[in-house]
Amino acid sequence: MPCPLSGRKRVTSATAPNEMRYDDYLHLKQILDSQVPRSEIPDELLFIIQHQTAELWMKLMLYELTQAIQHLGSDNLPAALKAIARVQRIMDHLNHAWSVLATLTPSDFLAMRPSLGSASGHQSVQFREIEFLLGNKSSAHLADHTQDELALHALQKRLMAPSLYDEVVRLMAARGMDIDQSRLQFEHSEPTSHSPSVEAAWLQVYRQPEEHRELYTLGEQLVELEDSVKHWRFRHLCTVERIIGHRQGTGGTSGVSYLRSTLNTVLFPELWQLRTHL
Numbered sequence: 001m002p003c004p005l006s007g008r009k010r011v012t013s014a015t016a017p018n019e020m021r022y023d024d025y026l027h028l029k030q031i032l033d034s035q036v037p038r039s040e041i042p043d044e045l046l047f048i049i050q051h052q053t054a055e056l057w058m059k060l061m062l063y064e065l066t067q068a069i070q071h072l073g074s075d076n077l078p079a080a081l082k083a084i085a086r087v088q089r090i091m092d093h094l095n096h097a098w099s100v101l102a103t104l105t106p107s108d109f110l111a112m113r114p115s116l117g118s119a120s121g122h123q124s125v126q127f128r129e130i131e132f133l134l135g136n137k138s139s140a141h142l143a144d145h146t147q148d149e150l151a152l153h154a155l156q157k158r159l160m161a162p163s164l165y166d167e168v169v170r171l172m173a174a175r176g177m178d179i180d181q182s183r184l185q186f187e188h189s190e191p192t193s194h195s196p197s198v199e200a201a202w203l204q205v206y207r208q209p210e211e212h213r214e215l216y217t218l219g220e221q222l223v224e225l226e227d228s229v230k231h232w233r234f235r236h237l238c239t240v241e242r243i244i245g246h247r248q249g250t251g252g253t254s255g256v257s258y259l260r261s262t263l264n265t266v267l268f269p270e271l272w273q274l275r276t277h278l
């Protein structure tokens, strides 16, 4: 049976259910054999596990975000809210995890850095897919993946698919709110930008939360999610600055100043703007 997450076949084990063991069920051999340091630096294990666990959580985030988008499309707001709440909790968890990496000293990291070559988190396909799903689209990021057809295909698909923002706006229109037609074109690869008609619709919701209970809860949950994403960007930036200062990144960016520029990203601009006009 194809796995809904990766398109790969599900592994059907020959193990009878009553002989199933913890390590079989979790495929622990594959997972625990996958930490392969390239240097003699003892802290490289921390560095690898920090990233591998983050990628596992990102896998779940992608799954939940996709579910949330589907539920919004079928006007099932309670199910969408449940998935969005889970994504937000995962983000919080990843935010707490930075404190483990903060035990890595600059000299330890600099000693292992040559072993990383040109590898960088900038090349994380799942991170970029999450950004696109959240509406922070940019075709420029496809350039990192020209050598990997599968990755390129996954990113192209996400780039053109409706984002969480798009589906929220579609739902508001479906519920009778007056949304500008130009906002209801969902096949685009542009990052989300502010729309006056979307802000006006949210203002209506926020001025009468009792009348629009579900949409109001959605709005607040989206703000909380974006807050957690901003925290992640900031914690990453601080970790990077304290470990490599203002060196260029291995991924070819300017490093800290590039990461600082990502703090200007806004995923749900109208929800932030409306606070001034409420």
Ligand code: HEM
Residues within 6 Å of the ligand: 050, 051, 054, 055, 101, 104, 109, 120, 121, 122, 123, 124, 127, 236, 239, 240, 243, 244, 248, 249, 250, 251, 252, 253, 254, 255, 256, 258, 259, 262
């Ligand atoms: C010693 C710790 C770390 C350092 C020094 C570091 C450094 C950097 C730098 C300099 C960049 C900019 C791209 C480049 O030119 O390389 C970057 C991007 C990135 N890093 Fe890290 N990083 C660290 C830990 C992590 C961890 C734990 C994650 C978790 C998955 C992560 C994920 C990312 C992602 C997703 C990007 C792309 C960000 C974007 O484009 O908005 N990094 N990192």
Ligand SMILES: N[C@@H](CC(=O)c1ccccc1NC=O)C(=O)O
Residues within 6 Å of the ligand: 051, 113, 116, 119, 120, 121, 122, 244, 248, 249, 250, 251
């Ligand atoms: N970009 C980092 C290297 C780095 O942190 C990294 C290297 C390989 C895999 C993941 C990484 N994490 C985040 O970018 C640097 O410039 O030192």
